[in-house]
Amino acid sequence: MTRQITTGYGAPSTPALEQRIRVLEVRVAALTEALQILAAKLEAATLDEPGDGTVAGAAPDAHALLIASSAHR
Numbered sequence: 364m365t366r367q368i369t370t371g372y373g374a375p376s377t378p379a380l381e382q383r384i385r386v387l388e389v390r391v392a393a394l395t396e397a398l399q400i401l402a403a404k405l406e407a408a409t410l411d412e413p414g415d416g417t418v419a420g421a422a423p424d425a426h427a428l429l430i431a432s433s434a435h436r
Contacts (some may be wrong), residue, residue, distance in 0.1 A: 397425035 375383075404421030 393429055397428050400428065401427045 401421050404424070
């Protein structure tokens, strides 16, 4: 989704810009949380036995979070 903010005639209204910023803030928060999940699982994996599935479980958790956040757009 690439949109440019234009100036002059046809420029988006302040409420439209504020809405776009809110959407971006929600997406950034979801990405931050997904990265935190992945990082926590990877850090835990350094202490666990190889092949225990901790890291493998991190990706579906992060993916589910991102899907859930995109459903709230």
